[in-house]
Amino acid sequence: MRIDAALDWAVNVLAGGDSPSIDAKVLLAHTLNTSLTYLFTWPEKMVPDASLAQFKSLVAQRKEGLPVAYLTGQKDFWTLTLNTSPHTLIPRPDTEVLVEQVLACIASEYASKTLTICDLGTGTGAIALALAVELPQHSVRGVDFLDEAVCLATENAKANNITNVSFTKSDWFEGLVNEKFNVIVSNPPYIEASSSYLHEGDVKFEPRTALTSGADGLDDIRKIIAYAPDFLHAGGLLAFEHGFNQAEAVHALLVKRGFVRVRSHKDFGGNDRVTLGFWETCD
Ligand code: GLN
Secondary structure (H helix, E strand, C coil): CEHHHHHHHHHHHHCCCCCHHHHHHHHHHHHCCCCHHHHHHCCCCECCHHHHHHHHHHHHHHHCCCCHHHHHCEEEECCEEEECCCCCCCCCCCHHHHHHHHHHHHHHHCCCCCCEEEEECCCCCHHHHHHHHHCCCCEEEEEECCHHHHHHHHHHHHHCCCCCEEEEECCCCCCCCCCCEEEEEECCCCECCCCHHHHCCHHHHCCHHHCECCCCCCHHHHHHHHHHHHHEEEEEEEEEECCCCCHHHHHHHHHHHCCEEEEEEECCCCCEEEEEEEECCCC
């Protein structure tokens, strides 16, 4: 079968799904170990029989709902291609807003200092790696309570040749005894435990521990805000990704704990998605 015919067939099978056309292309490019550009450029090339069988099996699994990022084992985030695993959240484009805002704060607040940056609940390592690749002069640490995530993130650092980053096991701050950072960043679980969203689309295949956090979704954010000052240098930054309806609550929690210059930023859909504040009390 030709490439264009294989894609037409797959789009047809996946019709009614969230994104049949792009899913078909990503799965075929993955099967042929090639790029999307190649598929556009050579629609008349034949897909070898063995590859076609593999492609059909992937399309069938996608039809069952499995996320493309788990089928291919990869997801692009920022400028990087990251390996994924069912143990961790699939990196989302909206999380790039958190990276952008942290980079902007670092550029305006700490121009010439050498910084230590910590990403709590790093998963694939997406945030830590994006910051590390943009800030080669600073050192980044990613932590996660899961061994699988620490391994995966370490593998992603190697695969992307990023050396100013390290990953260790820690349940939030628990494993970070006597350490202080200039910047703490986190995309923690924040979905309400009873949310019907957890049963939809790709999300239902992702680990609950990476998604939910108590009745109002704020349990882990509360915990991080409570302890973060013990792990921040004076003038340090704490920045979160949170739910589309949680900016006000996160803002209030930060102010109550003593953070200053607290502000929120919108995601690509126009929802407040990132809230950050500074810890200005002396060490
Ligand atoms: N942003 C994710 C989503 O909307 C949720 C991830 C999280 O809880 N950090 O699916």
